[in-house]
Amino acid sequence: MSGLVVLLVGAVLCFLGVGSVHWAVLASGFGAGWVLADLFGTSVAVTFLVAAATAVIAWVLATLVFKVASFVVGLVAGALVGARVFAAVGGRGSTLLLAIVVVVAVALVTGLLADRYRERALLWATALGGAGLVLSGLGLLWPGGLGFLRDPGSGWQQVLSSLIWVALGVFGWITQRRLFPEKLRLRSREERRT
Template sequence: MNGIVILLVGALLCFYGIRSLHLAVLATGFGLGWLVADLFDASVSALFLFALVGAVTAWVVTSLVFKFSAYFIGGLAGAMAGARVADVVQPGDNDWALSAIVVLAVTVTAAFLADKYRARALLWLTSIGGASMILNGVGRTVGFLDFFRSPTTAWQQVLATTAWIALSVAGWAVQRRLFAEKLGIETTNRDWRAGHVNSQR
């Protein structure tokens, strides 16, 4: 059951995250709390507690610093991606120090990218973060796919990383198609067509 919850929240973020600022904030906060707690094999109740605290905290902080919301959401999504990277590169038991360094580095990088490129960066970050949550949920729900959550051997790392990349690209493609106008893609294409027609007159 707990795997299905994180899978659904991940799917929402991966394929629909750019649609609503509030949705992105709550989903990334929830996912970050969950994935960070999961790095250290927390109990199910602790996972839900961390996830809920993460969602509420993210929403409150973003409401207080709305001017920097893109920066903050980018940082949250980056932290989720960092938690996933930390889990993939550390087979077996995770080291607190190395995990913290990886998560912090990806968080800061993602925050600056989101602040600089706004919707385009958030499109990628929500897709990547949502994909990591989906894989965590699949690993918890389907017994023989547990390595998607925490790969331990080389082939599992390769397969889990490939699945993560494929899901991220799929999420990016779906969101880009669904929310082209929000991303300014439709306007750009329309303007190009209009300019092309005018140039032929």
């Protein structure tokens, strides 16, 4: 059940994230909380509670500071991307300090990019963050065959997991561009020619 929830939240973020700031904040917050709690080996119930609390806190924060909503959404989605990078590179057994440094650094850079470039940066952040959650969900649903997507162990698993993550992120990016061209202020080819 938990894998299915993570998979669904990841799919919403990956393929629909830029469509609604509220959904992007909730899904990113849930994902960041889930990945971080899961990395430190908490039970499924505690992991779900941490993820839900992180989603609510992120949503309240974004709502309170709506003028800097793009920064906050980028910050939260960046935390999810940073957690996925840490899971792919460091993973279990690494130090808490290293996890904090990686997650905070990626979150801040993504937040600043989102503040500067708005929807364009959020498009990448939500696509990659959602793709990471989808992979975690697949790893939870089928730990025997796809467990390496959630927690890559050896070098080949890290490389393969990272390649699948990026490919799914690019697919999410393409999907969001096609679904929300007006939100991204994309012009059609005919408009560009005139």
